[in-house]
Amino acid sequence: MSDNTINLQEKLAKFSEHWSPRVIAEMNDYQFKLAKIQGEFVWHSHADTDEVFIILDGEMTLEFRDKSVPLAAGEMYVVPKGVEHRPVAPRECCIMLVEPRGVVNTGNTGGSYTAQNDVWL
Amino acid sequence: MSDNTINLQEKLAKFSEHWSPRVIAEMNDYQFKLAKIQGEFVWHSHADTDEVFIILDGEMTLEFRDKSVPLAAGEMYVVPKGVEHRPVAPRECCIMLVEPRGVVNTGNTGGSYTAQNDVWL
Numbered sequence: 001m002s003d004n005t006i007n008l009q010e011k012l013a014k015f016s017e018h019w020s021p022r023v024i025a026e027m028n029d030y031q032f033k034l035a036k037i038q039g040e041f042v043w044h045s046h047a048d049t050d051e052v053f054i055i056l057d058g059e060m061t062l063e064f065r066d067k068s069v070p071l072a073a074g075e076m077y078v079v080p081k082g083v084e085h086r087p088v089a090p091r092e093c094c095i096m097l098v099e100p101r102g103v104v105n106t107g108n109t110g111g112s113y114t115a116q117n118d119v120w121l
Numbered sequence: 122m123s124d125n126t127i128n129l130q131e132k133l134a135k136f137s138e139h140w141s142p143r144v145i146a147e148m149n150d151y152q153f154k155l156a157k158i159q160g161e162f163v164w165h166s167h168a169d170t171d172e173v174f175i176i177l178d179g180e181m182t183l184e185f186r187d188k189s190v191p192l193a194a195g196e197m198y199v200v201p202k203g204v205e206h207r208p209v210a211p212r213e214c215c216i217m218l219v220e221p222r223g224v225v226n227t228g229n230t231g232g233s234y235t236a237q238n239d240v241w242l
Contacts, residue, residue: 004190004199005190005192005196005197005198005199006197006198006199007195007196008195008196008197009195024197025173025197025199026171026199027170027171027172027173027199027219027220028170028171028202028221030151030219032197033171049148049149050147051148051149052146052148052153060229070125070127071126072132073128074127074128075126075127075129076123076126076129076145076146076153077125077126077127077128078127078146078147078148081149086151098151098219099147099148100149
């Protein structure tokens with residue numbers, strides 16, 4: 001394996017904290033982040049950007065104000081900018097996020113779930 | 122499953138052509154594309170953008186002028202902008218590409234492998 005090859009399972013094995021995205025790659029000014037989630041996150045939105053969720057292991061639900069979208073491993077979803085959403089996972093779920101560098105996990109909401117940004121694995 | 126949920130295996134089942142990327146999602150001005158590849162592609166580079174390869178099924182090699190990087194399902198790689206590369210896959214390999222809208226598969230090289238751009242699944 002090359003030094004620059006990113007193995008998703010190897011990266012996932014390197015951290016255990018929930019709701020704490022870790023950057024694994026940059027493409028131009030976008031970042032690919034891994035996160036482990038469990039429980040109910042806070043309602044929030046990102047005013048300036050869409051946000052991509054790719055489910056790697058497990059199951060989660062993306063709650064919106066008008067619908068609830070179940071997602072399982074091998075599925076992805078684009079949350080449009082400005083749309084309030086809340087990730088929920090009864091059991092641990094591993095996801096990849098794609099979004100511009102600088103996006104904060106709690107968006108416009110802030111609070112105790114706000115993770116340090118730009119933390120690389 | 123929501124109308125907006127993207128199931129990668131379901132999308133992959135919808136086409137069979139090699140070297141013919143299909144757009145499955147947009148995030149801001151970036152596109153997520155699926156491709157099935159087999160054989161040797163042309164050497165090319167993208168002057169203005171990095172390009173992300175995520176391997177979904179099978180194995181491929183990213184050849185560079187100074188190294189050869191084997192990649193398998195569950196691995197990803199960021200090809201830096203301007204760097205010549207050539208994807209090679211002895212057997213069919215299914216990949217996801219992430220890059221700005223408008224990027225042509227053969228980059229600066231053109232030729233018979235150039236696929237129609239912006240084809241959605």
